[in-house]
Amino acid sequence: MIGYCQPMVEDRISHIEARVQASANLPESAKAEMLELLAALRAELQGVEREHLERAESAAPGGAGHGETLDDSLGALTGTMTALEATHPRLAALANRLAVALANMGI
Numbered sequence: 001m002i003g004y005c006q007p008m009v010e011d012r013i014s015h016i017e018a019r020v021q022a023s024a025n026l027p028e029s030a031k032a033e034m035l036e037l038l039a040a041l042r043a044e045l046q047g048v049e050r051e052h053l054e055r056a057e058s059a060a061p062g063g064a065g066h067g068e069t070l071d072d073s074l075g076a077l078t079g080t081m082t083a084l085e086a087t088h089p090r091l092a093a094l095a096n097r098l099a100v101a102l103a104n105m106g107i
Contacts, residue, residue, distance in 0.1 A: 009045060013038055030105060037098045044091045048084075 020026065020034045085092040 010042075013042055026105065030101075034098075034101060034105075037094065037101060041091075041094045041098060044088070044094055048088055048091060 017035060017038050020031055020038075023031065026034075081092070
């Protein structure tokens with residue numbers, strides 16, 4: 001389980017893991033790569049301060065800090081990601097690798 005109780009983040013990672021494992025269309029090598037990236041992401045999240053995750057969750061659509069407009073939400077999310085990248089570059093790099101891998105798989 002990730003650091004402090006982070007149900008939104010843990011749920012998302014678990015959901016992606018389940019979808020990857022259940023996919024009949026992904027080659028085993030792609031599944032292994034995705035599961036490895038997800039495990040690395042989960043491990044890296046152990047060191048993330050609660051404040052950063054709370055800011056990211058609240059900036060996400062539907063979050064407590066979700067702005068009235070898309071521009072408000074994007075501005076909040078951009079600020080959160082900039083702070084996260086500055087304080088946790090490995091986590092930001094892992095998240096980017098995961099996003100690229102998912103995009104390359106058409107997900």
